[in-house]
Amino acid sequence: MSSLRTLQICASHGNQLGGMEKQVIAICDGLIGTDHEVHIAASPQLLEQISKEAVLHALPTEKSRRHPALKNTLLSVIEHVKPDIIHAHGLKAAALLQALPRYKDCKRVVSIHGEKKDLRVLKGMDACIGVSKEIYTHLQEEGFPAVLIENGIPPYRGPLISKEQLCTELNLDASLPLLLCAGRLAPVKRYHLAMRACRDLPVNLVIAGDGPMFKELKQLTTERILLIGNRNDAPGLLAAADAVLSISEREGMSLTMLEALAASTPVLSTPVSGAASLLPKQSLIPSKTPDDLRQFLSNASNVLDQHRKAQSSLFEAIRNEFTQEAMVSRTCTLYRQLVRRSELLFLGDCNTCGTEQLKGQAYPALVGEALNRRIQNCGQTMATTREALKYFAHFGHDHLNAVFIQYGLVDSWSTLKAAPYVLYYPDNARRRFFRRWVKKWKKYGRKIGIGKLFGMTNQVPIEEYQANIAKILDAVSCPVFLIETAPNQDDSRNPAIQAYNAALAELAEQYAHASLIHCYEVFATNMQDYYQDATHFSPAGHAKLAEMISKHPLLSAP
Template sequence: MGSGGAETLVAGMVTAGSGYGWESAVASGGGHRADALRAAGVPVFPVPVARRSVHGVARAVVASSRAVCHFRPDVVLAHNVSASLVARLTTLWDRRPVVTVFHGVADADYPGAARILRRTSRTVVAVAAATAERLRAAGLDSPQPMVIPNAVFPRAAGTGRTAVRAALGIPPRVPVALCIARLEPQKRHDVLLDAWALLSGDAVLLLAGDGSLRAELTRRVATSGLADRVRFLGNRDDVPDLLAAADVTVLTSDWEGMPVAVLESLAAGRPVVASDVDGVPAAVGDGGIVVPRRDPAATAAALRTLLLDPDRHAAAVAAGLAAIRRQHDPHLLMRSYDEVLRAARRERRR
């Protein structure tokens, strides 16, 4: 329950759920979003993240069983595959349904994901049509995955562009690109840094997030002459502030479902440069530029266009805002999930 897209979706749904008659609890490995929900009165149960080991899954099942026994939910909503396995093992001896929200996996993991979801989940909700189709192609025919696109939940307004830039030590007119992503192999920051090295001028790249590659990427920046133009910000819980400071956002991942970071960027009026994977083209639309995966030159060209061409930037801003209003309204998402959860509850009561 940190700063990732799935965590953002969980926090938004739990917070909005009371308006739909939901009583929600969260079982997670903790983090600042879990802390905020607990402070708001939401029951939060500690459950270690299920690593890819029998011991890790067993520990998560024991902790999840305590949460289920205490909270007694009608439905367990599991985000991603390992959580679905834990949820099914936790509810093995009753008829409590498991609904999976599938955010995507690496290419090689789709067959395994399809096998697990076939055995664990009453309903599988994919966050993008592309990921649903890939699950079907990998053999998930029962249950047939349905699609509910991710949405952007309202956040408190940031402190303003001028103040945030001043706090970061960035002059008002310097072009700024922001990448909101964990520093993990999936996100391919190496591609982004190679692209940034192709850009001349004083533009600054902000990297918000942390992870196992922090030290390696820091060394790469130091040895490539980018130290003055790249800032590592670590994990942040002030995304609206960072978006206010930025001109564009960028995401060079190898795979994604429908990244909430992209949707939040568009909703804040920030065009996006992102790699052509899974649900990204549907999310970006005309609100930015989609580039081939693992292509630093194309990424650099797209960043140059959106940072330096005012007309192209303005057109992308308008298109992105329109797409968010039309396709990613949180009320549409909540109504869809409400139907799914109530259908699962009715089936259990038969």
């Protein structure tokens, strides 16, 4: 088996190690000594925690995701390393990666370690890992290539601390229920609510950890409510508690929860990601208000044995299944699956890649699932056959089973003859600048009548459109499916679209290995169901086109 060169990217900043950073360290440690050449780009503080057997690349992560210094440093790392797999952790790292050019045969993976609403930066990723079932389901619903790889914890081989030992050490009344929190002292963890809720209850509350809220939380301590700072024996400490308490506003998959369950300690948690799918309903805190939290803890502290019994089946399962070894193994399997060459190559515009508003998968993914084939979706908003040649140069190879081409929407667009064209792929800051300039020039030109002076033309003239597609047809011997451009709900655009579809039909006649997918009339008869706006397909539209393609006689599932 050939070696894989992997680059892990973590763009978080600071000295505190949260769950995401711990998983990054675990992946690096797990890959070292295998058939992987391990590189990591991260803050200098995180790199200090990484084995020196990995190749370390420092990033100025104190900068924002849009800062040129951070982006240029990462770009230099990627160009130097030339990785087979780039694995970004968190949305900041994903945003940095999305803003950089794609490289041939380099797959992009991102792990989502928390509950996020705005996932636009995941567009174009080859795999999106959810670290809990809730995050995985959300990624699926949003139409991303979702993979479930739940967080894992290392086996704890240190001593387990008894309740009596801890109470003696901290001078607490061992006859009272002992609740314990552990983690970074950050606002999202909401430890201040736990401390206020426990103030009037006959319980001990111990909070282990450090972070930006330490001074503020210190003011809420009492004889029974203690902050004890960071502990090297935190996993063993969890065994001393009658229950571990987690009232976070949001989570990915809490490592403290997993460590507590592995120590046979029940967990009481808000219904955040990870906890909601693992814990029994009776152990989920139903409300986040201080009064409701106080009432829940008052009731729970009297029946802690019931919570332990309800969660007892989880204890052994967590120890066996939610391990770092299993997490790393699943990650390696994903890497190997991704670097297998794609069998189906899709080239197209916005209806090939799918819009940000699309609730579900675009048709290429649906075709891949129906035929059980690996796909490479090179669809891009605003793309023409000019971009198609660039994409094909990057992603075409001799082992393709089929190529799918759907262009015409932008190629047929009427524009000023005098306006220059700036490619959308490969993209860079200079091209983005010039595209903005061209857009302003076109807007100004229409106002002053430049179109009447110089005339109008199609964005890509029909002769060039045919020639560009013919270059791809000449380069491959596998079947090529030429997909008609569907009609636009702006009827003024449809004569040009039909002319470009006719040009496609001519190519299908000229090339024996080319087939035409007739979808114009099908979509014209059911625009209400098949479109989400005047131009873009709805989920039903993508499903219909995928069905038409998948049933073609030249495409049969292996």
